[in-house]
Amino acid sequence: MVDLICADENGVPFHAVSDCLFDCAWGSGENDFELTLYDGTVLPDRGLVYVDGTEVGGIVDHMKDELSDGVSVVTYSGRSWHGMLAGKVLQPDSGQDYLKVSGPVNQVLSNLLARISLSDVFKVRADSTKTIPTFQFDRYCTAYDGIRRMLAANDLKLMFQEVDGTVWMYAQPIVAHDDTVDSDLVDFSITKDYRRTNHMIGLGKGDLRNRLVVHYYADGSGKVSKTRTFGGRDEIAAVYDYSSAEKDELDKQTKKQLQDLQGAGAVDVTVYDGLSLDVGDRVAGCDHVTGLTVTAVVLKKIVKLSGGLLSVSYEVGDAASSKTEYSNYTSSSSSSSSGSTGGGVSLTAGRGLSISGGTITAEVASEDLDAVRQVAESADRTASGFAAQIGKANQTAEDAKNVADAAKTV
Incomplete structure (x- = not known):
């Protein structure tokens, strides 16, 4: 039997409950929980709920009380630990174009928590001795996306654990479950792509013959450069329109667009008991008949508690979407220092209209x-x-x- 611990906003527990329905998720797309209590327990505003010794937990943000036929059902919802980071934004310092960090990973995480005013909620545990080289965050990204990208660029994953009222935040090495995934532990389907888009043409500022144009190419292993590898029937080209971009920004974003499209295929995985995964880990599917092996990334972890029984499921993204979501890029496609409207957004000025940065003027x-x-x-x-x-x-x-x-x- 697993109990869900109910605590006040300082993490001091006051009740343990197993007669409940608890659904908590974190990773891609959602970072929240929903809790239905049947024993009449009342949780305070900003109260905490968690499974002691695990990553499962969060802060109460909402309450709904439904009374039907004299029976009251109270449902609470809120942000998971991951969701609390998702609700914060990393902003550049005044006068700076981007926020940049470097140093021991534990110190970097502590500084970031202080920056977003969550040092009173999370404590950083020194689980990693790695040092972060200079990392540049996207402009005004969420703390959750930014921290995960920073860690993924250094082969690390973000972890939480509640122990005796303290929620610890730390980084651990990404685990590649390549040898442990077989037919005894998972069901899976594999899709292998023999060819993806391998030529990206970036269009920047200017008109007609004066239009800024750059070319990037991907080789057979997905490495992107300015060297052409495929031609003829093997070439698959695409156009990336970023009409406000200067040369440096256009190079950066065009390369990123092509990198996002690289990957070997997809693997859909259903994991059974015996294999424990974390968001950010890599998992592989292998078919011994065809010899196909494709690696994908765990994008979401979903934990449910019902009647004291805990179940865990995962959402595993294909190789391409895994690359796209948490890659090693340090540039921003949403904004630039020149005030562009972002990668891929094209604004065309007509008669009597002019566009400067994010301002449209009519004459x-x-x-x-x-x-x-x-x-x-x-x-x-x-x-x-x-x-x-x-x-x-x-x-x-x-x-x-x-x-x-x-x-x-x-």
Whole structure:
């Protein structure tokens, strides 16, 4: 039997419950939980719930009480530990284009927690001796995405564990479950891509022959460079339109776009008891008949507690989407120091319109006003004609009414 611990906002436990329905997830797409209590326990605002000694837990944000036929069912929901990071934004320091960090990973994590005012919630445990080389965060990314990208760039994964009222945050090496995944532990399906997009043409600032153009190519292993590998029937090209980009930004984003499309295929995995995974770990599927092996990344972990029984499931992304979500890129496609609108967003200025950074300006010429004035005058003449006709009709109606009244009198 597994108990869910209910604690106040300081982590001091006051109740343990097993008669509940608890669903907690973290990773890609959702970082929250929902808890239904049946024993009448009331959780305080900003209270904490967790399974002691595990990564499962979070903070209460919402409460819903449903009374039906005299029976009250109270449902609480909130952010998981991961979700608390997802609700924070890493901003560049004043006067800086990007936030950059470096140093021992434990110290970097402590500094980031202080930056987002969560040092009173999480404590950093010194589980890793790794040093983070200079890492540049995307502009205004969530703390969760930024920290995970930083760690993934150094072959690390983000972990939490609640122990005796303290929630520890730490980094551990990513585990590649290549040899442990077989037909005894998982069911899986494999899709292998023999060819993906391998030529990306980036279009930047300028018009027609003066348009800024760059080319990036991927080789058979997915490595991206400016050297062409495939041609003829093996080439698959695509265009990336970033009409406000200067040369450096266009190079960076075009390369990133092509890197995001690389991968060997996909593996869908159903994991049974005996294999424990964490978000960020790599898992492989192998078919001994065809000899196909494809590695993918664990994107989400879902933990459910019902009647004291704990179950764990995973969502495993294909190789391409795994690369896309947590890659080693240090550039930002959402903004740049020049104030562009972001990678892939194309704004075209028409007659009387100009675009500067994120501002669109409209200018109205005198001939435009003349045209509008002519339309207005024509409409006014038409309306005046209708008004005269309506006046005549009203007079005719009044005359008819008088005749009718006279006839009725006679």
